[in-house]
Each structure stands twice: as C-alpha cells, then as structure tokens.
Amino acid sequence: MTALAVLDYTSVVIFALTGALVASRAQLDVVGFCFFACLTGLGGGTIRDVLLNRAPIWMGDPTYLALCCAAALIVFFTAHRLESRFKAILWLDALALSVAVAAGAGLASSLGQPLPIVLVMGIVTGCVGGLMRDVVGNEVPFVLRQGELYVTCALAGSGAWVAVQALGLPAPLPALACAAVTFALRAGSMAFG
Amino acid sequence: MTALAVLDYTSVVIFALTGALVASRAQLDVVGFCFFACLTGLGGGTIRDVLLNRAPIWMGDPTYLALCCAAALIVFFTAHRLESRFKAILWLDALALSVAVAAGAGLASSLGQPLPIVLVMGIVTGCVGGLMRDVVGNEVPFVLRQGELYVTCALAGSGAWVAVQALGLPAPLPALACAAVTFALRAGSMAFG
Amino acid sequence: MTALAVLDYTSVVIFALTGALVASRAQLDVVGFCFFACLTGLGGGTIRDVLLNRAPIWMGDPTYLALCCAAALIVFFTAHRLESRFKAILWLDALALSVAVAAGAGLASSLGQPLPIVLVMGIVTGCVGGLMRDVVGNEVPFVLRQGELYVTCALAGSGAWVAVQALGLPAPLPALACAAVTFALRAGSMAFG
Numbered sequence: 001m002t003a004l005a006v007l008d009y010t011s012v013v014i015f016a017l018t019g020a021l022v023a024s025r026a027q028l029d030v031v032g033f034c035f036f037a038c039l040t041g042l043g044g045g046t047i048r049d050v051l052l053n054r055a056p057i058w059m060g061d062p063t064y065l066a067l068c069c070a071a072a073l074i075v076f077f078t079a080h081r082l083e084s085r086f087k088a089i090l091w092l093d094a095l096a097l098s099v100a101v102a103a104g105a106g107l108a109s110s111l112g113q114p115l116p117i118v119l120v121m122g123i124v125t126g127c128v129g130g131l132m133r134d135v136v137g138n139e140v141p142f143v144l145r146q147g148e149l150y151v152t153c154a155l156a157g158s159g160a161w162v163a164v165q166a167l168g169l170p171a172p173l174p175a176l177a178c179a180a181v182t183f184a185l186r187a188g189s190m191a192f193g
Numbered sequence: 194m195t196a197l198a199v200l201d202y203t204s205v206v207i208f209a210l211t212g213a214l215v216a217s218r219a220q221l222d223v224v225g226f227c228f229f230a231c232l233t234g235l236g237g238g239t240i241r242d243v244l245l246n247r248a249p250i251w252m253g254d255p256t257y258l259a260l261c262c263a264a265a266l267i268v269f270f271t272a273h274r275l276e277s278r279f280k281a282i283l284w285l286d287a288l289a290l291s292v293a294v295a296a297g298a299g300l301a302s303s304l305g306q307p308l309p310i311v312l313v314m315g316i317v318t319g320c321v322g323g324l325m326r327d328v329v330g331n332e333v334p335f336v337l338r339q340g341e342l343y344v345t346c347a348l349a350g351s352g353a354w355v356a357v358q359a360l361g362l363p364a365p366l367p368a369l370a371c372a373a374v375t376f377a378l379r380a381g382s383m384a385f386g
Numbered sequence: 387m388t389a390l391a392v393l394d395y396t397s398v399v400i401f402a403l404t405g406a407l408v409a410s411r412a413q414l415d416v417v418g419f420c421f422f423a424c425l426t427g428l429g430g431g432t433i434r435d436v437l438l439n440r441a442p443i444w445m446g447d448p449t450y451l452a453l454c455c456a457a458a459l460i461v462f463f464t465a466h467r468l469e470s471r472f473k474a475i476l477w478l479d480a481l482a483l484s485v486a487v488a489a490g491a492g493l494a495s496s497l498g499q500p501l502p503i504v505l506v507m508g509i510v511t512g513c514v515g516g517l518m519r520d521v522v523g524n525e526v527p528f529v530l531r532q533g534e535l536y537v538t539c540a541l542a543g544s545g546a547w548v549a550v551q552a553l554g555l556p557a558p559l560p561a562l563a564c565a566a567v568t569f570a571l572r573a574g575s576m577a578f579g
Binding site: 051114116117131135141143149155 | 412413414415417418420421424432436441442445448451452521522523524
Binding site for chain 2: 436437438439500502503506509513517521526527529530532535536537538541
C-alpha cells in the first residue's frame with residue numbers, strides 16, 4: 001500500500017466518524033449513521049475525482065465503503081457516552097481536514113496537475129465532505145463561521161505541500177508538512193478564534 | 194421499451210410531482226414548478242450516471258425533461274385543490290423512492306457492477322433527488338428526520354433486489370420485490386414512526 | 387479570444403463579485419472571500435461541463451481562478467464602504483445571470499447540442515453558481531423566492547438565443563438578445579415583483 005493510499009484511507013475514516021457524530025446528534029437509525037459517514041468520508045474525494053475525470057475511488061475499491069460503515073458502527077455504539085458530541089466533531093474534523101488536504105494535494109500532484117490545480121484539489125478534498133455533511137445535516141457550514149479560517153488552513157496546507165516538494169524533499173515529507181501546517185493553523189483558530 | 198426504462202420513467206414522473214408540490218408550497222411561478230420538478234425527478238439519476246461515468250439519461254432522451262414539465266403543469270393547475278400538499282408530498286415521495294431504488298439497483302446490476310455498488314446506486318437514485326429538492330427548497334431533508342428510516346428503506350429495497358436476483362428469479366421479480374420491500378417499510382415508518 | 391470566451395470570463399467575474407459579497411456579509415477572512423468567489427463564479431460552469439462530459443473550464447485555464455480571486459480581493463477591500471451589500475448582490479446577480487445564460491446557451495449550441503439541452507445548459511450555467519452560493523452561504527436561494535421569476539428569466543434568455551439564431555442572424559446577436567431579454571425580465575421582476 002502506498003503512502004498516498006494510507007493518507008486517503010485515514011482521512012476517509014476520520015471524516016466518516018464526524019459524519020456519524022452528526023447522525024448521532026440528529027438521533028438517526030444505524031443506516032442513517034452509515035449514510036452520513038459515507039457522505040462525509042467520501043464526498044470530498046468523489047468531487048475531486050469527478051473534477052479530475054477519474055472514477056470515484058470507492059467505486060473500484062469497496063474497502064472505502066466498508067471503512068465508513070465500520071466508523072459509523074463504532075460511533076453508533078459509543079457516541080452516547082460522549083459528553084459533547086459537538087466538541088468531538090470539531091477536533092476530529094480538524095484532524096480529518098489535515099489528512100484529507102494532504103491526500104488531495106498529493107493525488108493531484110502525482111497526476112502531474114499544474115500548481116493552482118494542486119492547491120484547489122487539496123482544498124476540495126479537505127473541505128467538500130464536511131461541507132456536504134453540514135448542508136445535508138442542516139448545520140451552519142464550518143466554512144461559513146467567522147474566525148474559523150477553515151479554507152485558509154486548507155490552502156496553507158496545500159501550499160506547504162507544494163513548497164516542500166519544490167525544495168526537492170522526498171515523500172512523505174510534503175505530506176507531513178501539509179498535515180502539520182493545516183492542523184496547527186486549524187487548532188490555533190479553534191483555540192483563539 | 195424495456196422494463197428498466199419503464200421503471201426509470203415512472204420514478205422520474207413521481208419524483209417530479211413531489212418537486213412541483215414543493216414549488217407549490219413556496220408559491221413559485223410555473224417555470225419554478227418545472228425547475229423543481231426536473232431537479233427532483235432527474236437529480237438522483239443524474240448523480241448516479243455521473244458516478245457511473247455515463248451521460249445523464251435525460252441528455253440523450255428529451256422525453257425525461259418533457260415528462261418532468263408535464264408533471265409540473267399538472268401540479269400547477271391542481272395543487273391548490275389539495276387540502277395538505279405536505280401529506281401528498283410524503284406519500285408520493287414514498288412511492289417514488291420505491292420505484293427509483295429499483296431503477297437504480299437494476300441499472301447498476303445490468304451494467305455488471307459489484308454488489309456493494311448495486312446497493313449504493315439504489316440508494317443514490319432513490320434518495321438524492323429528494324435530498325436536492327429539500328436542500329434547495331429549504332426544507333429539513335427527509336433523510337435527516339428521526340424515525341423516518343428513509344435510507345434504511347432504500348437499503349432494504351436494494352438488498353431485496355440483490356437477494357431475489359441471487360435466487361435466480363427472472364425479471365421483473367427483483368424489481369417488484371425491491372419496490373414492495375421499500376414501500377412497505379417506508380409506509381410502516383410513516384404510519385408508526 | 388472568441389466572443390464566447392469573453393462572455394464566459396465576464397459572467398465568471400460578476401458572479402465571483404456576488405460570492406465575495408456573501409462572504410463579506412458573513413464577515414469571513416480573505417481566503418473565505420476567494421472560496422465563495424470561486425464557488426459562485428465557477429459553480430454553474432463546472433456543473434454544465436460535468437454534464438456535457440468536458441473537463442471543467444478552469445482546470446485547463448488558470449485565468450479563471452485568478453479572475454475569481456481578483457474579484458474577491460476587490461470586494462474584500464471595498465465592500466465595507468457599501469451601504470447595502472444585499473442590494474449590490476441583487477443587481478450584480480441579475481447582470482451575472484444575463485451574461486452566464488448567454489455563455490451557457492452559446493457553448494451548448496456551439497457543441498451542436500439539441501434544442502432542449504441548449505435551453506437547460508443556459509439555465510444551469512446561469513442559476514447553479516448562485517444556487518450553490520446561497521445554499522452554502524445559508525441564504526434563502528434566489529430560485530425559491532416568490533415573485534423573483536429567477537429561472538423564468540434564464541429560460542426566456544435561452545429561448546431568445548435559440549430564436550435569434552434560428553432566424554439566421556450572425557454572432558454576437560443571439561448572445562446580445564439573450565442577455566438583454568434575461569436582464570430586462572429580471573430587472574422588471576425586481577422592480578415590480
């Protein structure tokens with residue numbers, strides 16, 4: 001399994017957890033948990049793949065659907081123990097964003113896309129799954145909240161990927177730099193925003 | 194005309210009726226009725242086709258657009274006579290869901306897609322048109338309401354298709370089983386949910 | 387540069403301005419302005435291109451992204467001087483709609499698409515960017531407001547394009563007729579609606 005695939009799986013699972021937590025707040029049944037887990041976990045990557053004119057990743061590899069449903073089940077059986085599901089969503093979402101931006105920028109870069117497209121695909125992969133979760137789940141989208149700097153973190157992360165790669169540093173350094181910058185900025189804006 | 198085409202046309206028309214009823218609740222003009230009818234009638238199938246990398250059905254066959262506009266006109270001239278447009282939406286939507294899940298699972302199955310993709314395409318075709326209608330129409334999405342078991346019905350229906358086909362029973366038995374299971378579950382959850 | 391490209395660039399920039407004004411109402415940071423500018427400016431054209439199975443225009447030509455970000459910056463530094471950002475959105479949106487409908491109908495027509503698809507692509511290019519802006523920006527979608535005749539204007543404009551072209555009149559007359567009809571109707575419905 002390549003480093004890119006590991007990144008992709010990881011971001012899908014963490015986003016799926018945040019989706020399932022929204023289903024938990026809405027008190028849906030277990031299939032509703034799976035629906036939100038798949039929508040959030042796979043939404044950003046699917047839009048990225050449609051834009052890049054590739055078959056969506058999960059259509060060729062059912063592992064993605066299985067991972068999302070597993071994440072949904074875990075949340076279904078444990079979420080009632082959480083004191084604040086909203087806080088859990090916030091921090092998981094920050095983590096998922098960091099990994100997904102790295103996965104998206106990395107994929108676009110490995111396909112030889114030009115620089116602006118690499119930046120955009122990092123943002124799309126990082127932000128669109130959570131955006132779909134919030135729009136369908138009737139929450140105020142993260143990208144719309146003041147002081148959250150949501151898209152800014154994604155852009156900074158994509159930029160870090162491009163910069164580290166331009167310096168000629170080998171994998172997985174661009175991915176690590178990207179995830180670290182995205183998460184640090186996002187955590188900072190959540191703590192002080 | 195094949196059995197699959199009949200299913201597809203039928204689900205498109207019934208979903209279009211529910212879309213036009215939302216336009217009626219919002220007191221739009223007649224073109225607004227057609228817009229919501231097309232969005233709801235064709236939204237699920239369009240996303241399914243984009244995911245499967247096929248041209249959207251209605252782009253090659255203008256009958257779909259004509260059917261949606263005809264459904265919009267019928268509602269435009271008769272909806273004011275309904276006592277409760279919301280109740281009409283609910284029951285028509287249950288019917289449309291049942292037929293659309295069968296149409297989506299059937300298409301994916303006829304294209305030789307693997308089992309998980311058949312299940313997903315049944316759900317996408319059944320749920321996404323109504324989801325778009327609710328999101329654009331500023332209503333709480335059906336998939337989000339407690340006790341509605343919306344996605345669960347779609348999954349059970351897709352599962353029934355797969356099961357009946359695995360038993361080797363000929364068309365149109367898988368489609369009939371799928372629509373019957375979906376509608377029975379959905380009606381049950383509406384009556385007792 | 388062809389007349390179609392000029393239309394496309396113009397509609398993208400004006401829609402991007404309306405997107406940035408929504409970001410300004412929500413008091414986002416500068417990257418949030420760019421995000422809404424790109425979403426609104428490129429959303430309709432992207433959906434049109436995905437439906438027509440073409441690569442989205444902005445993926446092959448980074449000028450589009452640059453124009454959207456430039457529009458975002460202009461609004462970021464000047465919007466606080468506007469007395470009513472909502473009124474500015476309204477009139478800019480009407481202008482953008484007129485140009486985008488012409489761009490969408492023109493592209494579909496130049497690709498040899500049949501008449502109903504030309505009409506639909508005019509509507510999609512004109513309406514979907516603003517729809518995404520409103521859905522993500524948590525505003526009541528324009529298409530849903532009573533007396534706005536939003537989609538009706540787009541349909542009338544697309545129809546004007548088709549009619550003027552059917553009369554055999556040369557470019558840019560179909561585009562001019564389309565934009566004029568769309569804008570006149572939209573301005574009328576805003577003034578008297």
